[in-house]
Amino acid sequence: MAPAIPAGDVVVITKTPKLKHARGLLERVVDPDLPFLSIRDIAILRNVEVSEEGTVTVTITPTYSGCPAMETIRSDIRAALVEGGFHSVDVETVYSPAWTTEWMSDDAKRKLAENHIAPPDSVLAIVPEVLCPLCSSDDIRTVSEFGSTACKSIMVCTQCGEPFDYFKAI
Amino acid sequence: MTAVTTQNALATYVVRHADDNVVLGQRLAEYISRAPELEEDLAIGNLTLDHIGVADHLFTYAAKIDGCDLSGDDLVMFRSERDYTNLLLVEQRHDGFDDLIARQFLFDAYQLPFWEALSASNDETIAGIAQRAAKEARYHLRHSSMWMVRLGDGTPESHTRIQASIDRLWRFTSEMFETDALDREMVESGLGVDTSTLRETWESSVDAVLEEATLTRPQDSFQTSGGRSGMHTEYLGPMLAEMQWLQRSQPGMSW
Numbered sequence: 001m002a003p004a005i006p007a008g009d010v011v012v013i014t015k016t017p018k019l020k021h022a023r024g025l026l027e028r029v030v031d032p033d034l035p036f037l038s039i040r041d042i043a044i045l046r047n048v049e050v051s052e053e054g055t056v057t058v059t060i061t062p063t064y065s066g067c068p069a070m071e072t073i074r075s076d077i078r079a080a081l082v083e084g085g086f087h088s089v090d091v092e093t094v095y096s097p098a099w100t101t102e103w104m105s106d107d108a109k110r111k112l113a114e115n116h117i118a119p120p121d122s123v124l125a126i127v128p129e130v131l132c133p134l135c136s137s138d139d140i141r142t143v144s145e146f147g148s149t150a151c152k153s154i155m156v157c158t159q160c161g162e163p164f165d166y167f168k169a170i
Numbered sequence: 171m172t173a174v175t176t177q178n179a180l181a182t183y184v185v186r187h188a189d190d191n192v193v194l195g196q197r198l199a200e201y202i203s204r205a206p207e208l209e210e211d212l213a214i215g216n217l218t219l220d221h222i223g224v225a226d227h228l229f230t231y232a233a234k235i236d237g238c239d240l241s242g243d244d245l246v247m248f249r250s251e252r253d254y255t256n257l258l259l260v261e262q263r264h265d266g267f268d269d270l271i272a273r274q275f276l277f278d279a280y281q282l283p284f285w286e287a288l289s290a291s292n293d294e295t296i297a298g299i300a301q302r303a304a305k306e307a308r309y310h311l312r313h314s315s316m317w318m319v320r321l322g323d324g325t326p327e328s329h330t331r332i333q334a335s336i337d338r339l340w341r342f343t344s345e346m347f348e349t350d351a352l353d354r355e356m357v358e359s360g361l362g363v364d365t366s367t368l369r370e371t372w373e374s375s376v377d378a379v380l381e382e383a384t385l386t387r388p389q390d391s392f393q394t395s396g397g398r399s400g401m402h403t404e405y406l407g408p409m410l411a412e413m414q415w416l417q418r419s420q421p422g423m424s425w
Binding site: 064065066067068094098100144146147150154170 | 209210212213215216217218219220221222223224226227294295297298299301302303305306309312313
């Protein structure tokens with residue numbers, strides 16, 4: 001005879017605290033290039049599941065094809081979950097749909113600005129609006145489309161002279 | 171060691187495009203620290219990461235679908251020149267920054283519509299990799315176009331040199347739009363792209379930039395190809411020798 005299917009409530013009771021715990025641990029995993037943003041803030045984290053046996057499956061998506069931070073993020077995810085008591089962790093990579101800055105929360109954009117990185121404008125903007133993170137002037141000039149990391153370009157404010165990073169809208 | 175090649179048709183197709191990107195990535199990496207300005211060194215480093223990154227995703231996926239006992243790294247490090255199936259354009263050596271920009275520009279103008287078309291692949295993983303790569307290719311093309319104009323419409327010296335680079339590389343451009351039996355098989359199954367349909371887009375973006383750069387479009391005379399079947403120019407072998415040396419002398423070595 002097939003085993004009885006447990007009632008929905010039973011599953012929820014055993015699963016939810018673990019899932020909540022796993023999600024809480026992942027809040028502490030940050031982007032190593034932008035340590036004030038968690039992988040949830042920046043929308044690298046796509047899904048978290050905990051099986052009945054306690055295996056955590058974390059699904060992430062890469063920001064840029066060659067982003068060197070991804071390998072560090074994978075091992076940081078494992079470390080955080082193992083330290084938090086999960087012994088079986090799978091980190092899976094999903095490619096589709098492709099990551100976009102549209103997924104970043106307003107809170108994440110605010111944190112970028114607070115750290116003197118101009119946040120991305122909408123990808124639909126024909127001419128992106130970029131404000132100087134120091135004096136808020138829109139009188140800025142692009143120094144280089146490619147900056148210190150794949151996700152940023154270098155700009156300079158014509159008003160106050162501040163050089164700064166712009167998080168590219170993609 | 172047995173031959174390091176893929177058997178599955180889709181894997182072989184994926185490897186072709188991974189080869190384009192790993193070879194160009196290696197070529198770009200050779201130039202880091204020699205750019206005319208610091209920002210350009212950063213740009214070349216970023217381009218390298220994008221090309222090698224997309225190659226890494228494609229190789230890893232090819233190894234998975236092939237079901238063989240190879241890793242993505244094996245495909246990069248243990249295949250010989252004749253097993254590499256990249257386009258001849260990307261393996262061409264550069265004597266200077268002018269050659270690097272000309273090669274990049276001619277390839278970027280093809281890669282962008284290629285990735286855009288591949289984004290509609292029936293294969294979800296390939297489509298996802300292509301969608302991301304298309305976003306990056308848009309930046310690459312804008313960047314190389316900017317340099318084409320800056321050099322072409324610059325000093326008499328820069329104009330002469332970038333024109334010479336374009337002239338020299340022109341004979342490798344038709345190969346991008348050639349298709350063979352594997353391409354057709356992939357197009358029919360909805361997995362791949364018929365690159366011959368990209369030629370018009372490529373020509374219009376190349377013509378527009380050449381015109382703005384005050385450069386002359388070379389005549390479509392002699393064209394050469396063979397990269398997709400492993401027949402390379404004399405430049406790929408030495409490049410692979412340098413790239414593969416460490417893994418070949420210390421197999422499996424890692425950081």
